[in-house]
Amino acid sequence: MNIALFGYGKMGKMIEQIALDRGHKIVAKIEVDTKEIDFSQMDVAIDFSMPSAAYENITKCFEHKVPVISGTTGWLDKFEEAKKICTDNDSAFIYASNFSLGVNIFFELNQYLAKMMKSLDQYKVSMEEIHHTRKLDEPSGTAITLAEGIINNSDYKGWKLENAAENEIPITAKRIGMTPGTHSIDYTSKVDSIEIKHTAHNREGFALGAVIAAEWIKGKKGIFTMKDVLNLG
Known part of the structure; x- marks a missing residue:
């Protein structure tokens, strides 16, 4: 699976390593100063970016029909708008305050x-x-x-x-x-x-959960939660 990382701090790097270990490919590492983004190779985006950039990152992905897994906090005043853009573009979205299983x-x-x-x-x-x-x-x-x-x-x-x-x-x-x-x-x-x-004994559980969510959402359309990923409903 081709994964794009929006935000390449400590969490982004940890997600990268886990994704590679699970046989996936990282096709983009988007940071604050990234000027051009190629959405064409992305199967799914994992967003742990800055709050100021999250909404634009997420909605641009939806506009290119790229599913998004987001764990960024501090932007949720626009959460309902983001969900509508996801639905309008027939994309898929999971937001969680914590992805740890x-x-x-x-x-x-x-x-x-x-x-x-x-x-x-x-x-x-x-x-x-x-x-x-x-x-x-x-x-x-x-x-x-x-x-x-x-x-x-x-x-x-x-x-x-x-x-x-x-x-x-x-x-x-x-x-x-x-x-x-x-x-x-x-x-x-x-x-x-x-x-x-x-x-939590370390932060690997958060990163692993985000990658598992990305694996689960590929090919799906709609708004989901980790309850769906873990079949806890």
Whole structure:
């Protein structure tokens, strides 16, 4: 499969190595200063570019009927527009805040637990996420996805980093060393606590999931999620 990389930072380079190991070919490495792009050889594009470039990169791919796998955060105010351009051009799209296979299973566990705990108001939920010190967004996109999973399956109305109200999920965001990513959800009552936790040992899981998503989407049309890739529906 011919893969184009939009964004060639640490994640792009890791995706490249995994894709090559799995027998694929990298036909383009698009960076901020890339002037001309040949879309004709691309079977699929994997986007981990800068937020300021993501929307244009993604929609140009759709206009050339190139399916896109995107993990770039910080541009989602234009997400619905991008989905419409994808549909209008009969292309295909997967966006995920986290492509790790384990994290996406964790998303499902989180929602299932939230449903179970909804009627047990003696338990109060909280969340902690830990990432490396170079991570700029706080909380992470993964933490926000986890919070939304709880909100959509409970009586909580929102989340907050500090001074959360009674109906809001308190999130503690820590930045420590080179931590790849740890997320924990804790339900605590006066008598006990229930915790689920995902710990990434390195960033390879994120890159591998993106390549697996690219393999899955080739030849398909429409808007999909990692639930579709992993058959978690």
